[in-house]
Amino acid sequence: MIAKLKGIIDELGIDHLVIDVQGVGYLVYASARTLGSIGAVGEAAEVFTEMQVSENDMRLMGFASGAERDWFRLLTSVQGVGGKVALAILGTLEPSELGHAIATGDKAMVARANGVGPKLAQRIVNELKDKVGGMDLGPAVAGGLAAVTNPAGASADAVSALQNLGFKPAIASAAVAQASNELGQDAEMSALVRLALKKAAK
Template sequence: MIAKLKGRLDSTGIDHAIIDVGGVGYLVGASSRTLAALGPVGEAVTIHTEMLVSDDAIRLVGFARADERDWYRLLTHVQGVGSRVALAILSALEPHDLHRAIAAGDKAMVARANGVGPKLAQRIVNELKDKIGAVAGGGAIGISGGVTLPAGSFGADALSALQNLGFKPAEASSAVAAAEEELGEGASLDELVRLALRKAAK
């Protein structure tokens, strides 16, 4: 799984950027907020990514900050919210504003995003209200039924990997927590995912 790219900003479009990493150009979909944060073409950039794998394509979605990526993951778990809608929401709202809106049940604020009607906004609020943890200063995201993981950590990446493989959030977070405890600090993402998979499959 590609979790981060560090290279040079080659070019940008309306909804994407191309990051040159060692001569290889990665096309990365992104929100307008992330694109604005990347800076001028030709400059060095670091972008957090989520890799989307389907039957006919592999795509990367990029984020200027890890907490934006974590919110993207939460949003796309809501029925009816695909990648495009999640990016539209993150273009319209800062992560802390989104957290506040969901915690307060403010569907009108969520509905500010392009492509988000009142019914979908209500569903997003209803489904995520119990799933958001204490995102203190954008520092961590909690998943219902599991542990709270630091945003951008290997633990958060491993949790996403297991959920993408079909494990339920509670199962995935318990397995990742057990793997982190066994491996201790300094474990690689690959080691963490492999051990978490073994524990989740038991």
């Protein structure tokens, strides 16, 4: 399994690049975001990779970071999300933005990617929101998501209450964060729990 390539960029295309590693040219498919940030032809580059194998095809997918590759693996674990759709999502949203969208149940943000309709966006959010806690969300939303995953005071108590009712930690945290945004930071725990239950049940 090829996990990473280091070499010189030989070619840049609309959806791929060719990277020369000690005389061997690897054709690597990548998102528009990765292709825009990886460098120019003739420059040295490092690409994190994932091999995708199907009945009649074998492709090497490339990513600018390990976090982006991890998100690709997670996205393609969802039914209906193939490599092309996963790259479209990662080309539209940074890993941190994607993590925030899933943690807060923002299916509209996920649906911004080409080839992702409302139903598929909803499935992605539903299937991945309990896995967001283990992902590298990036520094861009570290502060914002801290309030979602590690709330304090009444919010923390509300999250605990939802977990005691059987909701998974990420679902409870996202629901309470949405409720807190609507009710304000000074909301009482009972009010947060009531609204969060409605959010989590959707």
